[in-house]
Amino acid sequence: MKKKNSIDHTLNHLFRQESGKMVSVLIKIFGTENIEMAEDVVQDALVKALETWKYRGMPDNPRAWLYRTAKNKAIDIIRRNKHSRVIDFSDPQKQLLTSGYTLTTTMNNYWQEEHIKDDFLGMMYACCHPDISQENQITFILKSLCGFSTKEVAKSFLTSEDTISKRLYRTKEFFRKHKIKPKIPASEQISLRTHTVLSAIYLMFNEGYNSTHNDQLIRKDLISQAMSLCKSLLSVKRTQLPEVYALMALMCFHTARINSRLTEKGELILITKQDRSKWDKEFINSGQKYLNKAAFGEGLTTYHLEAAIAYEHCNAKEYKDTDWNKILEYYKLLLKIGNDPIVFLNQCLVILELKGPKEALIALKNVENNTMLKKYYVYHATLGEIQQRLGNNTKAIEHYQKAVQLTQSKPEKQFLKDKIAHILN
Structure with a gap:
């Protein structure tokens, strides 16, 4: 039983970490018109691994075994289809796949480590094509590059598997129709496409x-995959841009705090009451290193400023030590980059801490007619907190109740209900 569990664990880990890379290489070989073919090869390789390792034991290098199996299956497919129109062999390099003399050497070249990295990043950029909706971008990345099942993706978006299947189909049809070639953009486009x-x-x-979209407030699987994708961008010199380092820093600072954000029962803990001894110092140190590396070039991005804000929170030994003045300045700079109402709302929370509820309420009046914010539960939760601190408990309860209606997160609903109960008691 232990042996089987070990094999299952290894395969699950490999599937998460390597399936997207294998799919990317295979799409480079078969073309984006044959995405299902690429995914089937990877799936077959994993099934073969499960069947073989169960009886013969795990190989010394499971990753290399999987890659070799996928490569051999790809060779079989090329041999079967070299005279058909299923695969487009018009590309000069692909023409070498049709000859028995050059097939193996050419196929081996596709699976070299530096090519695997480039193909994976190329597929990331293809998934984020500007003509694909952001919803479909994330769906396709999770399914094809991160090894999520259709069921897992559906759970992430709180929707049906049928809806996810339709999104995947539309994205694949887009690739097929436009014959998108996955590649890292040229230098003049790299900044815009990387954004x-x-x-x-x-x-x-x-x-x-x-x-x-989930009963769990924190999804560590999504956090891990997002950070892994960002690290992939940093693994290739062409995509080592300041904003990539800045986003990596931001995610490290936030991830450092996740073990202190919930009680054992899954109840939300605000930063004011979090046990800072649970904050992961290794992630904080990594965040600092990435933020230092982000300090080149002429542009100051939102990721730089958000990372700087997150660092200030991580740097404070106690909540009372937080440098709210510095954080307020960062929010002012963020609003100069873009007049984002969510950023303005966060700035109001800083004003609440720095100058008190009266000043925060005055600041919020600047966005009281914003229809988008009125649909955002944090807006009403913030108003509830301000009114509560002002002693206007009836108004506070009204805003908390509105926030409960607007959030889909069970832990957040319970947190807000507890706030209401505290006022009533």
């Missing part, structure tokens, strides 16, 4: 850090 990729990664991370 889109980082947006998708950060969206995935935020869904893991503060899940809106």
